[in-house]
Amino acid sequence: MAKRKWLRGLALLLLVALLVVGGMYLYGSSSGTVPPATVDFAKLSPEQEKTLYARGEQVFRAGDCAACHSSPQTGAELAGGVPMVTPMGTLYGTNISPSKQHGIGNWTADDLYRAIASGVAPSRKLLYPAMPYTSYHQVTRGDVDALWVWLMKQPAVEVANRANAMQFPFDVRPAVALWNAVERPAAKPFDASTDALSRGKYLVDVMGHCAECHSPRTLTFALDKSRYLEGSIIEGAYAPAITPAALSGRGWTRDDLVRFFRTGLSPQGVMTFRMASVLDHSTSHMPEEDLRAMAAYLTQDQAMPGPKPKAPQGEVNVKGEAIYVGLCAGCHGVQGQGQPQSSVPLNTNTTAMFPTPINLIRVTREGLQERDLPHGGRMQSMPGFADKLSDQDMADLVNYLRQTWGGQPGDVTPAQVADLVKTIEHGDQ
Incomplete structure (x- = not known):
């Protein structure tokens, strides 16, 4: 028995070694080509730099960089630390401020393009595909150049990166090259027209x-x-x-x-x-x-019908209706009409229309925090009811909402609710 365990361990070590060596071997073809810069950074006029800076900020916004690279604790947009839960473990967004110790202060515009479009950081560091280079592979060089100018003008945030918590063997980073060889598209700037x-x-x-x-x-x-x-x-x-x-x-x-x-x-x-x-x-x-x-x-320029309540599906879940009237109707209205600037309508809300009830269950269990919305809007808080509803109660309520306003069948069972709660709590994909 001990010998078998030793042989299995040796086989596993050999597999890891193969992945590492294979990953390093494939690295040579993994970094891709880098198109020439669109500007001479050493000779930028103040007007050119101003134009690039403004464009770079828009690239930063359109690329949704801060969603993964902001700090959950401080809100600093470039500090990193956002957890990204995957079936292989948890990754954390990195510091992308111009900090020379913790961020990208030593990167060139070429380095930034290679990381964004090919997933390869300086010193041959392969980025996990949670960095969406499989989508970014078509980013234009001009957008990356502008983004680099903007990033390098931001304040450096001296916050160390948080170590990832990936499970073995996914924590063997050079092996990402093997995945890249099979799944990553080649970097090729998008050929955009003006329409x-x-x-x-x-x-x-x-x-x-x-x-x-x-x-x-x-x-x-x-x-x-x-x-x-x-x-x-x-x-x-x-x-x-x-x-x-x-x-x-x-x-x-x-x-x-x-x-x-x-x-x-x-x-x-x-x-x-x-x-x-x-x-x-x-x-x-x-x-x-x-x-x-x-x-x-x-x-795709198709005609869109606009919000319209769905026809009820099947007989109303009487128990679910009673729970809704008792817990929800005070804010959302008996007819699901909602209240302006207070609670969203449910009779046109798409959450009840989804093929899975997981979002309905999650919102009902966790509630929603009160928060300001951009451009003057505001969302009032919604309490969570995890401690008030059993799996049966949740199934009845969800079935009522899906039948009444979602155009969905009322076939969610308490066992399905329990399984989906596990998915919610563990962040499984």
Whole structure:
């Protein structure tokens, strides 16, 4: 028995060695080519630097960099520390301030392009694909140059990076090269035209990297291109399908999408979970024309019906209705109409329309914190009811909401609720 364990251990060590050596061997072809800079940084005039600085800030916002690289403790946008829970372990966003000790203060614009587009940092350090270089691979060199100018003008944040907590063997970083060899697309700058759809595609697919959360994953945890933007459960929440058909079916319009991106609030609901950070750091800062380009691309200029309550599905869950009236109707209204500037409507809210009830369960259990929304809006707090509702109660309430306003069958069971609660608590994907 001891000999078998020793042989298994030796085999495992050999496998790790093979991964490391293979990763280092493949590194030579993993860094990709770097297109020439679009400007001579040593000869920038004050006017050129000002223009690049302004463009760089917009690139920073459109790329949603702060959502992963801000500090959860202080809110400092470049300090790092945001946890990203994956099935392989937890990664933490890094310091991307110009700190020479902890950040990227020693990086060149070439270094920044290689990291963003190919996932390779200086000193041959391979970045985990949680850094969305599989989407960023089409970033333009001009946008990266502008971003570098902006980043290097920000205050250095002297905060050390937090060590990742990846499980073995995923903590063997050189082995990422093997994944790159199979799954990473080659860096190739986006060839954009001037029309809104092309601009929207660049903002959605490349800079906004929306597919990274809103598309399912394959067995190798790469984006499933065959199910592009068809929705996925990530970090204990459902990132919904945002294809034109899915958006149309849930009652979105282009104007509602623009309003949602800008303010975080629309007849279809309020931005929650990870999207709240996207709103705060990214979309609320973007120019109106960029938001309209994104909405045009996501809807593909199709006619959109707008918010419309769904027809009830099946017999009303009587127990669920009683729970709703007792816990929810005081704020959301008996008919789900909501209250302006206080509580969102439920009769046009898309959360009840999702194919999975996980978001309904999570919001009901955890509640929502009171917070200011961009551009003058405000979201009142919602209490959580985890200590008041059993799995049976939650199933009844969720079924009532899905049947009454979601156009979904009332078939959620207490056992399914318990399983989804485990997913929520562990952040499993």
